[in-house]
Amino acid sequence: DIQMTQSPSSLSASVGDSVTITCRASQTINSHLNWYQQKSGKAPELLIYVAFNLQSGVPSRFRGSGSGTDFTLTISSLQPEDFATYYCQQSYSTPYTFGQGTKLDVK
């Protein structure tokens, strides 16, 4: 199985800040990397697919980058609704594995 490791596991920030979450795959996955946002008590929502493509309706302050084994999710100018848990997920091969999550909370 491909292991996905996110860092940090948790992150505190303020409204207006810019934050970056990193996701590393245990082997190359090309650009087969997706990002999800999960708010407390809710189902996850797709933010970015195939490393850098913004899902319809997702604000442009979310940006994905990377390829191979190293990927990043950057959120610029944090808004109150962005405080949530973020997961990366690889679609290179089954089983389609997720990272352990990064919880972003208010400083």
Place this chain on the structure above:
Amino acid sequence: QITLKESGPTLVKPTQTLTLTCTFSGFSLGTSGVGVGWIRQPPGKALEWLALLYWDDDQRYSPSLESRLTITKDTSKNQVVLTMTNMDPVDAATYYCVRSFRVWLVPFFDYWGQGILVTVSS
């Protein structure tokens, strides 16, 4: 508008078989590139992909659970059913039904059901 909704028991006993149904609308499982699958999340833990059924009947399973899982579809009813045998307390989780779509042959989960919390206890 695309929606998915999970249904099934919220409490099962150890060793029993869990049967979950996903009823979806707004898309067809007969459309090329489309799939419906299941992902679970134990309380306070990360997401775990379980199974996926594609429009062409291609079935994919998590190897660690493959012997216990079966995923089937009823295209006429717009339903996908997941069965998991020999349930154990460690299988307690919220089970999500998801739609999978492919871009450049890369699948991703673009629509999720609300989830159903399954408890395993005698």
